[in-house]
Amino acid sequence: MAESDRLARGPVRSAAASGMAVPYFVSAAALGRAGEPGANDKLNVVLIGCGGMGRGNLNHCRHPDVAVVGACDVWQERREATAAAFPETCKPYADYREVLANPDVDGVIIATPPHWHALIAIEAAEAGKDFYVQKPMTMYLDEALAVRRAAEQHKVITQVGTQIHAGANYRRVVEWVRSGRLGQIAVVRTFLTGNQGVEGIGNPPNSDPPAGMDWNQWVGPGPMRPFNPLIVANAHTNCSFMDYSGGYTPGMAPHIIDLPFWALELGIPPKTVASGGRYVTRDAGDAYDTQQVLWQYPKLTVTWMLQLVNSYGFDLQGANHAIRRRLGVYFHGVDATLYADYGTHKVVPEGDRLQDTTPPEPSIPPSPGHEREWLDSMRSRQQPSCNVSYHYKLDAALGLANIAYRLGRSIEFDPKTEKIVGDDEAARRARPVYRDPWKFPEKYLAS
Numbered sequence: 467m468a469e470s471d472r473l474a475r476g477p478v479r480s481a482a483a484s485g486m487a488v489p490y491f492v493s494a495a496a497l498g499r500a501g502e503p504g505a506n507d508k509l510n511v512v513l514i515g516c517g518g519m520g521r522g523n524l525n526h527c528r529h530p531d532v533a534v535v536g537a538c539d540v541w542q543e544r545r546e547a548t549a550a551a552f553p554e555t556c557k558p559y560a561d562y563r564e565v566l567a568n569p570d571v572d573g574v575i576i577a578t579p580p581h582w583h584a585l586i587a588i589e590a591a592e593a594g595k596d597f598y599v600q601k602p603m604t605m606y607l608d609e610a611l612a613v614r615r616a617a618e619q620h621k622v623i624t625q626v627g628t629q630i631h632a633g634a635n636y637r638r639v640v641e642w643v644r645s646g647r648l649g650q651i652a653v654v655r656t657f658l659t660g661n662q663g664v665e666g667i668g669n670p671p672n673s674d675p676p677a678g679m680d681w682n683q684w685v686g687p688g689p690m691r692p693f694n695p696l697i698v699a700n701a702h703t704n705c706s707f708m709d710y711s712g713g714y715t716p717g718m719a720p721h722i723i724d725l726p727f728w729a730l731e732l733g734i735p736p737k738t739v740a741s742g743g744r745y746v747t748r749d750a751g752d753a754y755d756t757q758q759v760l761w762q763y764p765k766l767t768v769t770w771m772l773q774l775v776n777s778y779g780f781d782l783q784g785a786n787h788a789i790r791r792r793l794g795v796y797f798h799g800v801d802a803t804l805y806a807d808y809g810t811h812k813v814v815p816e817g818d819r820l821q822d823t824t825p826p827e828p829s830i831p832p833s834p835g836h837e838r839e840w841l842d843s844m845r846s847r848q849q850p851s852c853n854v855s856y857h858y859k860l861d862a863a864l865g866l867a868n869i870a871y872r873l874g875r876s877i878e879f880d881p882k883t884e885k886i887v888g889d890d891e892a893a894r895r896a897r898p899v900y901r902d903p904w905k906f907p908e909k910y911l912a913s
Contacts, residue, residue, distance in 0.1 A: 509844055510572045512536030514562045514586060516544040519600055519701055520577025523627065524548070526837035527575070535571065538562050541698075542678030560680070562586055566593040573597060573623070573844055579698075580717075581688040581710045584609035585900070587624075587854075588907050591616040596623040598840045602716035603857060607865035607896040611884055612910035614858040619910075625840035625850045626857040628720050630808050632833035636725055638825065639795075639806045642813065643729035645826045648799030649819065654726040654768045655796040658718050661777040661789045666749030667696055667703045687900035696750050706751025713753035715772055716864045718793070720857075725795045725806060726768055727860050734862045734884070735761035735768070738877045740870035746775040759867040770867070869895045 516539040537548035538559035573596040672692040675681040705717035742757035759770040779792035801819035839850040878887040
């Protein structure tokens with residue numbers, strides 16, 4: 467049996483059986499996470515997916531009360547390089563299930579490619595592991611619902627990796643919107659522009675995977691295809707391959723639509739319309755380069771505009787026509803419009819309707835950092851601000867958007883039953899078909 471088949475089908479060997487000699491830390495789970503910390507009370511954390519984003523998350527966990535005890539990746543070079551950065555404590559793993567079977571692991575950072583996120587997050591919850599999962603948390607509507615239900619059922623602490631959620635600027639915008647001083651908000655517009663050119667991310671030929679990479683396990687529950695170096699180069703090039711990312715909308719919109727979902731406390735949208743296509747780009751990928759999405763709520767419309775072929779933004783940047791990525795959110799209220807991006811925001815009165823432009827008093831506490839929030843919550847057992855039970859609504863909206871895009875028609879969703887209404891084909895597309903032997907955990911959607 468090939469090594470990749472053994473990983474997919476065979477029994478998991480306990481990590482405790484490893485012969486690797488590393489100092490032993492008593493886990494916070496063993497000592498009682500919410501109790502008085504002991505001398506060796508460390509949060510034992512493992513990274514699953516050792517690409518650049520995952521390593522960045524792990525570096526933000528370098529604290530005296532944290533022990534990095536594992537680095538897991540199907541690519542030997544990446545897992546060993548990550549483990550070498552924590553030589554006194556970190557064990558390399560090729561199979562994430564060995565990590566989840568280890569009772570001494572308190573939490574895992576899931577930074578694999580997106581098509582793996584839901585499956586590993588659900589299995590982590592079932593193993594009682596707190597988890598930090600990179601965005602997009604899921605690629606499909608039913609995955610978002612299943613991850614939320616698994617996390618809630620198993621009472622694990624979760625955080626979704628939209629790091630900008632921890633920034634002070636977003637907090638000030640939320641306070642402005644919730645103050646009511648913008649007046650009734652009827653439209654929110656969100657956007658991301660870029661200019662990759664016709665060449666896109668490039669067009670290298672398919673090839674053999676690099677030595678030490680288990681391509682079968684990398685593809686995992688996704689559809690098998692030939693290896694291409696751009697699929698694994700980084701998170702942004704991966705966004706150009708639909709089967710493993712869902713495109714740039716799931717890849718980038720979670721950072722941006724997070725702001726209206728947070729400020730207006732939105733749920734899953736009752737109606738979704740989308741259009742777009744691969745109009746200009748001629749690269750190795752297959753994802754759309756243009757997409758427009760409309761989410762309809764009672765008395766509110768939220769829009770998303772993605773274009774990768776022209777970077778001029780709605781921010782009307784004047785003479786600064788530099789080709790670069792631009793993004794933003796517009797809250798259009800009766801009395802004023804608020805525009806925001808990651809680091810700034812501006813309130814523009816609608817004539818003389820907004821008399822007082824003094825910013826509201828800060829009411830949302832500052833964050834100690836997105837990863838540190840998660841670590842602190844692992845001890846307090848109080849969920850951090852961007853936990854799965856909040857964030858799943860964004861992922862569900864993005865899943866609905868891609869269904870509407872693929873089918874070319876509007877999709878109706880019942881927030882009470884959490885099901886697509888009156889469209890059997892759309893309902894089927896809400897759930898992924900995993901490649902054998904991986905199975906979608908239907909038990910979390912049985913009710």
